[in-house]
Amino acid sequence: LAIKLDGKKLSQKIAGQLQQRVTKLKARGVSPKLAVILIGDDPASQIYVRNKRRMAKKIGIETSDLRLPVATSEEKLLQIIAELNNDVTVHGILVQLPLPPQINEETIIQAIDPLKDVDGFHPFNMGKLFMGAPYAIPCTPNGIMQLLAEYRIPLAGKKVVIVGRSNIVGRPLAALMINHNATVTVAHSYTKNLFELTRRADILVAAVGKAELFSQTAIKSGAVVIDVGINRNAAGKLVGDIDQIKVADIASYLTPVPGGVGPMTIAMLMKQTVDFAERSVK
Ligand code: NAD
Numbered sequence: 663l664a665i666k667l668d669g670k671k672l673s674q675k676i677a678g679q680l681q682q683r684v685t686k687l688k689a690r691g692v693s694p695k696l697a698v699i700l701i702g703d704d705p706a707s708q709i710y711v712r713n714k715r716r717m718a719k720k721i722g723i724e725t726s727d728l729r730l731p732v733a734t735s736e737e738k739l740l741q742i743i744a745e746l747n748n749d750v751t752v753h754g755i756l757v758q759l760p761l762p763p764q765i766n767e768e769t770i771i772q773a774i775d776p777l778k779d780v781d782g783f784h785p786f787n788m789g790k791l792f793m794g795a796p797y798a799i800p801c802t803p804n805g806i807m808q809l810l811a812e813y814r815i816p817l818a819g820k821k822v823v824i825v826g827r828s829n830i831v832g833r834p835l836a837a838l839m840i841n842h843n844a845t846v847t848v849a850h851s852y853t854k855n856l857f858e859l860t861r862r863a864d865i866l867v868a869a870v871g872k873a874e875l876f877s878q879t880a881i882k883s884g885a886v887v888i889d890v891g892i893n894r895n896a897a898g899k900l901v902g903d904i905d906q907i908k909v910a911d912i913a914s915y916l917t918p919v920p921g922g923v924g925p926m927t928i929a930m931l932m933k934q935t936v937d938f939a940e941r942s943v944k
Contacts, residue, residue, distance in 0.1 A: 664887070664909070664916040667809050673925035676808070677721050680929075680936050684722040687939055694939035695724040696754040696780065696931075697746050701739070701765070702732035707758045714756075717928050723935055726752070736765045740773050747775040753942055754780035754935040759830075777941075780934045783829065792837045798934055803835035805926025806867065806888055807842070813915060815865070815886055818843035823860050825849045825876075825903075826869030831890055835867060856880075868903035877905040878912050887913040890923050 684694055696718060700711050711727065718725045728742065739757075746755050755778045761767050776786035782798035790797045810817065822844040826832035832848055839846045849859055857880040860866050868876055869890035881887060891903030902919030910916055917923055 663911065664913040665813070667813055667886075667888070667915050667917040667922060669805070669809055669917060669923055669926040670921040672809060672812050673717075673929035676929040676933060677717060680721045680723075680932055683936050683940065687936070687943070688722070690943060692939055692943050693724055693751070694722075694754075694936050695726065695752050696756065696935045697726045697728065697749075697752045698756045698758065699728045699730065699739070699742065700758045701730045701734050702762055704760065707760075711758055714928055714931060717932055718935075721932055721936075723932060732762050734762070734765070736769065739765055739770060743770070743773045747773075747778065750942075752778065753938040754778055754931075756780050756931070778938060780931055780938065781830075782834070782934070788829070788834065791834055791841075794837075794841050796838075796841075798938075799838070799930070800830055800834040801930040801934065802831050802869075802890065802923060802927045803838050804930040804934075805923055806835060806890070807838050808930065809888075809917065809923070809926055810865075810886070815915065817865070820844050820864040821847070821862060822865045822867070823847045823849060823863035824867045824869065825853075825856070825860065826867075826871075826890070828869065831869040832867075835869070870903045872903055873901050874905040875903050876909065878908045881909055881912055883912045884914045885912075886915045887917070888923065889917050889919050892919065892924065 698711055715725050746752050755774050757770055771783045776784040779787055779798050782800040787798040822839045824832050824835055827848050827850040836846050836848050860880045861882050863885055865886040867888040871891050873893040873895045889902035889904040893901055895901045
């Protein structure tokens with residue numbers, strides 16, 4: 663049976679380490695602060711923001727939550743971001759996506775100071791990442807890398823197949839894997855013979871958003887399997903992109919859903935905030 667890549671456990675360990683770093687920062691007069699902007703009342707976004715606030719509180723990171731009405735204009739949001747960029751007490755800025763249609767996502771991402779860009783979505787940070795010299799790293803891919811490192815899973819020379827090419831998961835993860843000397847293939851909705859490809863992977867990352875798309879016929883025996891997906895199945899149960907029960911029989915390592923990649927994403931957001939706060943005093 664596959665060994666569980668326990669993101670919940672590792673995220674708690676990281677929280678403990680961050681707590682100590684925050685204590686040291688506070689002794690030097692710096693209180694790490696994360697500003698979170700949430701526009702509208704998307705239920706999933708509200709849950710994410712609440713989880714982020716909870717973990718920040720546990721670690722001792724200050725948060726300032728700005729809840730804005732769904733009709734907020736782009737100009738108004740740009741003005742708020744400009745104020746946060748100039749506020750020396752704020753170390754990280756996060757604008758919760760998705761945004762309502764009157765606000766252009768790219769414009770907003772580019773307006774955030776790259777040095778306060780905790781999500782790592784700004785073109786400066788994406789560019790640095792792809793050049794092999796990251797400054798800020800998107801949280802979900804970063805969390806996956808930390809999880810693999812914790813369990814000492816080697817990456818150099820391994821065949822990694824990433825399914826999904828979004829800017830928040832697949833693409834930045836491909837860059838990180840290349841930076842760690844893996845041989846990377848990125849599959850997506852136009853990929854032909856998907857399972858033939860995934861069956862060759864030493865490490866498979868599923869970031870598609872389709873409930874239990876990958877079952878045992880899609881997986882090589884002994885593969886490491888990372889399940890990023892968060893979906894509801896027909897019965898309304900929270901499931902990943904991997905058929906967890908069947909794949910656990912043949913994979914060597916597997917991330918559960920929930921309790922795998924999800925908690926690592928939030929832990930990396932906290933780590934990025936603390937990193938920024940430390941850099942601000944150096
Ligand atoms: P997205 O919709 O932006 O991207 C999905 C990708 O899957 C696209 O690149 C698309 O080309 C590809 N795809 C779609 N159908 C496919 C198919 N049949 N075969 C192969 N490729 C296909 O999604 P995203 O934001 O990258 O998120 C993906 C999933 O991961 C979602 O379920 C999301 O909820 C979850 N997610 C989880 C976390 C976490 O912290 N655990 C973070 C981000 C996203």
